[in-house]
Amino acid sequence: MATLEIKDLHVTVATEDGPKEILKGVDLTINEGETHAIMGPNGSGKSTLAYSIAGHPRYQVTQGSVTLDGVDVLEMSVDERARAGLFLAMQYPVEVPGVSVANFLRTAKTAVDGEAPKLRTWVKDVNTAMEAVKMDPTFSQRSVNEGFSGGEKKRHEIVQLELLDPKVAVLDETDSGLDIDALKIVSEGVNRFKAEGDKGVLLITHYTRILRYITPDFVHVFVDGKVAEQGGPELAEALEAEGYDKYVNAKV
Amino acid sequence: MTVTDAARESVRDALEQDQVVSHLNPPPSYDLDDHPVPTGREEVWRFTPIKRLRGILDGEKSDAHLTWETQVPEGITISTVSAAEARELGELPPSERPAALAIARAGGATLIDVPADFDGDEPLLLHLHGESVDDLVWGQLLFRIGNHARVTIVVSHTGSARYCATTSYVVGDGAQVNVLTLQDWADDAVHLARDAVRVGRDASVRHSAISFGGDVVRMHANVEYAGPGGEAEMLGLYFADAGQHLEHRLFADHNAPRTKSNVVYKGALQGDGAHTVWIGNVLIRKIAEGIETFEENRNLVLTDGCQADSVPNLEIETGEIEGAGHASATARFDDNQLFYLRSRGISEEEARRLVLHGFFQDVIRKIGVPSIEERLTATVEEELAKNVLGGSLVAEGA
Numbered sequence A: 001m002a003t004l005e006i007k008d009l010h011v012t013v014a015t016e017d018g019p020k021e022i023l024k025g026v027d028l029t030i031n032e033g034e035t036h037a038i039m040g041p042n043g044s045g046k047s048t049l050a051y052s053i054a055g056h057p058r059y060q061v062t063q064g065s066v067t068l069d070g071v072d073v074l075e076m077s078v079d080e081r082a083r084a085g086l087f088l089a090m091q092y093p094v095e096v097p098g099v100s101v102a103n104f105l106r107t108a109k110t111a112v113d114g115e116a117p118k119l120r121t122w123v124k125d126v127n128t129a130m131e132a133v134k135m136d137p138t139f140s141q142r143s144v145n146e147g148f149s150g151g152e153k154k155r156h157e158i159v160q161l162e163l164l165d166p167k168v169a170v171l172d173e174t175d176s177g178l179d180i181d182a183l184k185i186v187s188e189g190v191n192r193f194k195a196e197g198d199k200g201v202l203l204i205t206h207y208t209r210i211l212r213y214i215t216p217d218f219v220h221v222f223v224d225g226k227v228a229e230q231g232g233p234e235l236a237e238a239l240e241a242e243g244y245d246k247y248v249n250a251k252v
Numbered sequence B: 001m002t003v004t005d006a007a008r009e010s011v012r013d014a015l016e017q018d019q020v021v022s023h024l025n026p027p028p029s030y031d032l033d034d035h036p037v038p039t040g041r042e043e044v045w046r047f048t049p050i051k052r053l054r055g056i057l058d059g060e061k062s063d064a065h066l067t068w069e070t071q072v073p074e075g076i077t078i079s080t081v082s083a084a085e086a087r088e089l090g091e092l093p094p095s096e097r098p099a100a101l102a103i104a105r106a107g108g109a110t111l112i113d114v115p116a117d118f119d120g121d122e123p124l125l126l127h128l129h130g131e132s133v134d135d136l137v138w139g140q141l142l143f144r145i146g147n148h149a150r151v152t153i154v155v156s157h158t159g160s161a162r163y164c165a166t167t168s169y170v171v172g173d174g175a176q177v178n179v180l181t182l183q184d185w186a187d188d189a190v191h192l193a194r195d196a197v198r199v200g201r202d203a204s205v206r207h208s209a210i211s212f213g214g215d216v217v218r219m220h221a222n223v224e225y226a227g228p229g230g231e232a233e234m235l236g237l238y239f240a241d242a243g244q245h246l247e248h249r250l251f252a253d254h255n256a257p258r259t260k261s262n263v264v265y266k267g268a269l270q271g272d273g274a275h276t277v278w279i280g281n282v283l284i285r286k287i288a289e290g291i292e293t294f295e296e297n298r299n300l301v302l303t304d305g306c307q308a309d310s311v312p313n314l315e316i317e318t319g320e321i322e323g324a325g326h327a328s329a330t331a332r333f334d335d336n337q338l339f340y341l342r343s344r345g346i347s348e349e350e351a352r353r354l355v356l357h358g359f360f361q362d363v364i365r366k367i368g369v370p371s372i373e374e375r376l377t378a379t380v381e382e383e384l385a386k387n388v389l390g391g392s393l394v395a396e397g398a
């Protein structure tokens, strides 16, 4: 089972002028085996939604609920959410100087599984996951994301997705900053994850081009902190042709 | 950059006289009258809790000593010489009271001779241990390192004492020297130290100061050059717990052309009244063309109630330099780093441990004494376990 249910989610961030509401009532259900794409203009709150699901302390949930297989996610700490099976591939993966990728991956895997992975198979698994996204194994010895190119950071996120094997993956603009080859590589990684069958995917993106490689079951147009329209893959085609103008203008 | 006008002026004077008379780095003198007992208001003493030095600054001669346990690679000799002989052998003269006092009171110096062309992987280990903070111990050490020698020297301090020592490293031409001084004292120890290095022509010296223990540690690490082409890497790592005062004062005196200095000190603070001080003085004299210098100090504040003072001073008196810069930062845990790690299932405590471990790792890696690196990593872990794993931490925005 892997059902992520978001109901009437309202989220604020603290600003100098007090709290500012960014999410204004988001409703979204991702059932097992489904891939949902969220598309929307800059600043519409897509990353805010992703961070709120993952529990970033900067975002305050003021209303609504998020559940994973019926269990309240908002009650959980950030790491509890990850251990419960949520994964967020970040738009801007964070550099952690002095912590090697190898150490980081092993620590994360141990935390998520509740036990240390078997040493022999683990090294092989890491290498396989890295090769799958064409990351040189020498990355293991480098500090987490430090000095990685934009594309390398995104591939590293996919390596983590493969190794940590969550129930639901939220991918925040994993496609941005990738050249066409990297885009294919990353998409293949997501498709391998999807192919396991019982997974949920929430794919946040700006561009339709990734949707040529990862076929969504549903497309949601996100405007001003909520879902403005939803439909099937054909909606993405329409957005490609017409842009967001009609939604943004309709709002005003 | 934080430089007082007085300091600027005195640096200018210094250049004219070709001698440093900056009150940040007073002129060297063996005469105690030239180094009056500080009141605590002086620029160079203003961060130091004078009372907690427990009378060292006007201390008298004493028979007390530290127990020396040594591991001496073949070829290196240790002997005792008079203070006068140490001076003749070219030790770096004292530029402030504790160093001058140590020489005046120690009743002779320990001379460690590393012959020219010595080449050894096995480190010279000096383990100095004190029995009680009631003991006032003076120390004068002189390391003479011959031309083209390659040597690793580890001086570690444990136990307790009021220990005031001056140590000179006179490094021959083309030598490669790796010095590590470890302050792993018991909680009540007081340690005033001055390590002064003269780097020979084309020689390279790494000096690492690691301070964990003690009630007060105040340590100078000074470097100057006997000729062009010398390189100095000054590393430091410190971890101050509640009530501890750990002060590191660096001075890189670029008095020769095409010399290099690279200073990296990193510290963590936790607990009420933990106080660290880092002063990074760099002087690039007119003659010192084509030099490179960089100094960096980073502090990670783990709890409320700590204070990290960090003052880089860069004085450049020639335009003909390859590069000069400094960086100083004091921060709490980075929320985004913790969030990233935790979003992968790693618990908050473990995430803090990883970040802090990573923070120190680049310094630990550079130290280049494998046997010590492991011990350092373990000690950092222990320090972390005291508090970081025990809760009562603050994060930015928390």
Ligand SMILES: Nc1ncnc2c1ncn2[C@@H]1O[C@H](COP(=O)(O)OP(=O)(O)OP(=O)(O)O)[C@@H](O)[C@H]1O
Pocket (backbone or CB within 6 Å): A013, A014, A015, A020, A022, A040, A041, A042, A043, A044, A045, A046, A047, A048, A049, A091, A206
């Ligand atoms: N700390 C903050 N203070 C003020 N405003 C903020 C803060 N954090 C986010 N916002 C605002 O919230 C809005 C939504 O930001 P978010 O990053 O979620 O947008 P996005 O849809 O992911 O945009 P993009 O397509 O550029 O990634 C933006 O207008 C942003 O400026």
Ligand SMILES: [Mg+2]
Pocket (backbone or CB within 6 Å): A046, A047, A048, A091, A172, A173
């Ligand atoms: Mg975004």
